[in-house]
Amino acid sequence: MNVISIFPRAGMSVDGWRVIRELGNGGFAVVFLVEKHGRRSALKVARHRDSSGDEKQTHARTLRELAALLLLDHPNIVKHRGYGYSEHGNVYLALEYIDGWTLAEWAERKHPTVREVLQVFDKLCSALSYMHSRGVLHRDLKLSNVLIRKSDGEPIIIDFSCANYSLAEELTDAGLPPGTDRFRAPEQFQWLREHKAEHRAKYAFQVADEIFAIGAMLYELLTDPRPTEIQARFSLNSTVALPPPARALNVRVPEALNDLVASVLSRDPAKRPVDTEALRRELGELLAYSSAEYLTPVHPPSEQRQEEPSEQRVPPVADPSLPGAPTRSVRGWRGLLGGLAALIVLVVAGGFWLSQGEPPQPREPQVASAPPAPSSPHSAPLTSAAPAMSPVSPPPVPSTGLATAAPKEGSTVKTTPSPEVPPQGRQPRGRAKATAVADCATMTLVAALAAGCPGAQMRPESFTCPADAEEVMREDLRWRVNQRFVLTLNARHGPDDDVWFTAGSEVVGVVPKGVPSDQRAVTPPGTRFYGKAYFLSDRMGRSEGPALVIRYDRVKLPGQDERPICFVVESHSEVYEDGRVKSYNSGGGYVVDRWP
Known part of the structure; x- marks a missing residue:
């Protein structure tokens, strides 16, 4: 990537904004922490790439971002503070400076409860509902584009460089709008395949695409204890294979929440909530009628603890004598088999298979119930006060095994009774008895092979x-x-x-x-x-x-x-x-x- 403009450095001034340091460096802009009249802001300076072939289009993209922000004024959306041109002719935006963590960093350091995660997404849906009512679509929702402010724990949606609004000029030559592939709705890839020969065809981005991205973000936080790590993950939008249900990867995910996430990630847009306000109401319903399992940390804090670089992380194994307690790491063959047993949960209970025609539809997972919540939760529900954050830790060490807790061989997973008052609008869901599938999922690999459980083979099937x-x-x-x-x-x-x-x-x-x-x-x-x-x-x-x-x-x-x-x-x-x-x-x- 070549930049044909000179960017400011620490100590320099841009239109009266004193540059303190660089905050980020993206494909279309460089962001600096600046100060003016004793007030700190984020200065986003547009950058031109030789590959774009059009410097005016780069500036037009930045001005479109400004126009989108001018239409918005919401406590959970970043605020604009002006714009101008640097001495080298690069257009810039002055934005509210958010001192916070990305959503992925917050999940690893805060060890939030299920309820706290839902409270964050409730506020995000409120912001998106407002945004959509103003005709603005973000089009690049992902974990790194939401910051949790350190001072009060409020989630803030940032980076509107891919945003679009009603009657805005189209600046993208490609068929699909700009964005991040992992969080694209599957219908975008289906459209691309059907219109590959139509060079001027443009995909019409919808609110349903935005809802899918929210579901993908929620799925990531519920299933991955280390979302900041760069690692191979299940595709969430593949038209060939469905991802496992969230509860199949993490038994701490409540059953009602698992069902909601599955509907939000549906391959059929008509089966998702009709808009972000409807999704917010479903989240509110879960919050209003949540049981003790919603007060349990989404992941055991020990699974999210940063380790010394010299240590090799192995699959954690849960101690069944301590329901809801942190998992402890074990080394050697027992840890390996525990990780492979967790894999069986993915293959058997998650329904992760290749489709021979139309993509398979999500099925209700046959997995063990979540462990009971500890009597004293690890962290309190999110409030307007500053959240208790874990100390800043060294960069994460890539995990060598799955971070899903697997019971010891021969142990029994205890179940938690359903809430006395079921959510309104949902059918009461009884706890199914443990089936052969669930029994297989709790076995180690050796025991599963001996029992002839499906999906336990190490040899690939023909x-x-x-x-x-x-x-x-x-x-x-x-x-x-x-x-x-x-x-x-x-x-x-x-x-x-x-x-x-x-x-x-x-x-x-x-x-x-x-x-x-x-x-x-x-x-x-x-x-x-x-x-x-x-x-x-x-x-x-x-x-x-x-x-x-x-x-x-x-x-x-x-x-x-x-x-x-x-x-x-x-x-x-x-x-x-x-x-x-x-x-x-x-x-x-x-x-x-x-x-x-």
């Missing part, structure tokens, strides 16, 4: 490539069956490293630099492959034949969206230890129409 993936590979990607590509199998490690792979773990591969020209034409360097690792147990510990199989089912070319594929890598791994295999991190795989 499959025929789905028709939509075949069409994408043939028509869009121009791939052919048996075509070979070279990959770095796990993008988190170097291509020359020896890497340990765990059965069932998510794997993100990447095409390295220096690949042959014929591969570079269809999978250029930087192309990412998303899949899962499996073992061929009969070949473990032997030098002949592959022991590791990675099935990649999605691909993302640079600058493009994820697409379904069928691509398999078989690696000749010689080392086997504690349920893992070690493999050289560079390898070749093949486009397949079936396996084996």
Whole structure:
């Protein structure tokens, strides 16, 4: 990215604003902390990129952001404080300075209860309902674009650089509006596929897209104890595979909240709340009739505690004798099997399978009930007073295992009775008896294999490539069956490293630099492959034949969206230890129409 303007530095002045330091650096602007007349603000200076080819459009985008903010005045939306031009001609916006944490940082440091998370989203929906009534769409809602103010715990929506409003001039040449792919509604990708040949077609962004983004943000906080980490995650908007229900990944998620999140993330926009005010009313209903389980931290604080860089984080195992108590880490094979048992919850209870045609619809999860809330909650509900925040910690250490608590082998998960007064407008939901699926989900991998539980196999099942993936590979990607590509199998490690792979773990591969020209034409360097690792147990510990199989089912070319594929890598791994295999991190795989 080349910038053709000179930006201010600490101590310099822009239109009377004294620059203190840089706060952030994005694709279209650089943000500085500035001070004028004793008042601190955030100065957002537009930057022009050579790739855009039009400096005037860069300025027009910034002025459109200003116009959107001029239409808004809400306590949970960042406020504007003027605009102007720097001495080098770059347009700038002066904005309210929010001293706070991003929503992801707040979740890790505050260890909020379920109720506190809902209170934050209730206020966000209030702000969005107001925004939409004024004809403004944010179009880039995500965890980093919401700040929790340190002084009073209020959530503030920031960064309107992708925003649009009624009758605004369209500045985007692409079919889809600007935004972040992970939080896009699935109908955007479906539209893109259907209109790929129409170069001037534009997707009409709707309130339903905004509601999906809110649901994706809520799902992230409920299922991921470390949302600030860069790691492979389930796709929330894939048209090929549904993400597991929130409760399948975290048994602390109340059943009624799990159902609401599933409806907000529905593939069918008509099944989502009709607008953000309707979503706010549903959240308010949960808050009004919430039970003790809503006062439990969403994740055990011990799972969110920052560790020393030298420590290797292992899957936590819950002590069933202490319901609702923090989990404790264990090392060795027991920790590994606990993580793999948590994986079984994803596969069995979450319904995470590939579709052979139309995407499957979410089903009511058959999982164990949440543990009872502790008698003394870890943190009090969010109020107007400043929240008690955890001390600032070192940067997070990437997790090597799933952070879902798994009961000890042979233990029984206790259930919490339903609230005496069910939410109005919802049918009372009884607690289902533990089924075979739930029993399998609580077992360790060894016990699950012995019991013949579905989804517990380390060997990948035979499959025929789905028709939509075949069409994408043939028509869009121009791939052919048996075509070979070279990959770095796990993008988190170097291509020359020896890497340990765990059965069932998510794997993100990447095409390295220096690949042959014929591969570079269809999978250029930087192309990412998303899949899962499996073992061929009969070949473990032997030098002949592959022991590791990675099935990649999605691909993302640079600058493009994820697409379904069928691509398999078989690696000749010689080392086997504690349920893992070690493999050289560079390898070749093949486009397949079936396996084996």
